[in-house]
Amino acid sequence: MEDQVKTAVEAMAGAFEEFKKVNDDRLAQIEAKGSADALTETKLAKIEADLDKFENINQAITQQQKHAEGFEAKLNDIETMLKRPANAMEAKEVDLSLKAWDSFMRKGEKNMDEMELKALTVGTAATAGNLAPAEYVNELIKVISEISPVRSVARVRQTSNKEIEVPSKTATFAAAWTAEGGTRTETTGYTTSLNTIPTHELYALVDISGALLEDSVFDLEAEMNTEFAEQFAKAEGAAFLTGNGTNKPTGILDGTTVASTTAAAAAAIATDDLMDLVHGLQSEYARNAAFMLNRTTLGEIRKLKDTAGQYIFQTGFSGQSGLPNTILGHAYVEAVDMADIAASAKPVVFGDYRRGYMIVDRVALSVLRDPYSQASTGNVRYIARRRVGGEVVLAEAMRALKMAAS
16 A cells, blocks of 8 residues: 555656646746647646546545644553453453444344344434444544544544533733742733533435345445445535534634635735735644645646745655645645635635644434335435534634635
8 A cells, every 4th residue: 555655646746747847838828928828728737637636645645644643642542541451341242232233224123132132222312313332433433534624634522412611711921020039929811711612413314225234245334334424524524614603513714713814816826825824823833734725726726836936836745655745835635615716715724723623523323224214115214313513712723815805
């Protein structure tokens, strides 16, 4: 796998070198006669399409890097877990729990044996379904994280409550000078507040053929993970960016909490706009910051140069595997729900998302098995629901680029 990634990264680096050469020709043609040759435009478009093919690998590298930044904070917990003596009974209970879950999904409660029913975590009227085992939930969230761009870089917490309270600093005191032996008066001004992050219900529907459920070879767990993850990730991705907080998370770009840098033009991003955006963020956040934008905007930024004539987009340190592509030296995250470049739109965000945005997951995943409503088509319907919340917890850690109004 490492060799494949290295080969792909090197190929992308070569494609970008060709892109720069052709784009330079295009710019020279525009300067000389006001427009570029059709052949040059076609060639450039083909190279851009080739570059786009490598973006999935680049995004995987970027996510891996961002996960590593938060890894050190979890080392103590992992070390404690590894030192704990292995418990054979726990492993046996996990196996039985997963077996019971598979039986429930395939056959329903009425066709399960007594031992499986005891291992199944039966839901209540409030959950409207049975609760999935923790191992199943963890795998599902792992798949969602690989798809959802904001979740891959933000801070994520789990809770079994309907909401959590997160303390945040609203003001601080300043250090004061004093003479040796002098009186030290109290420094005032330090205040905190509690941000309440509620969780909201998110549900997904999946229909599975009854014939497939009867086939023991059919990998039901993988199929359901893929289906639920795609639906949950799509809904989350939009809400974490633009959600208004009404029956859904509050997004990064909702309201006015996250400050903006205004671009010089309404329909085009310039290098200076991105430079202003980067320098508008405090240094303590800029160190671990990344851009967030969609693929269309990325295509426009690839063509930009700095005052020295160097492209501000660079492949991972001249094609070294394990290092992401960068814009002005910073990694970027591709998010399909980011706005396109347009008047008054916010097509780019720059920030330290792990400090600026928090996602809250309810640990439980509830699934209702409905063998009746789709019986005429030979399908069994599954309704999965979980609760998730999200909110800006440190607005100054992120900054948006807002296009001019006209």
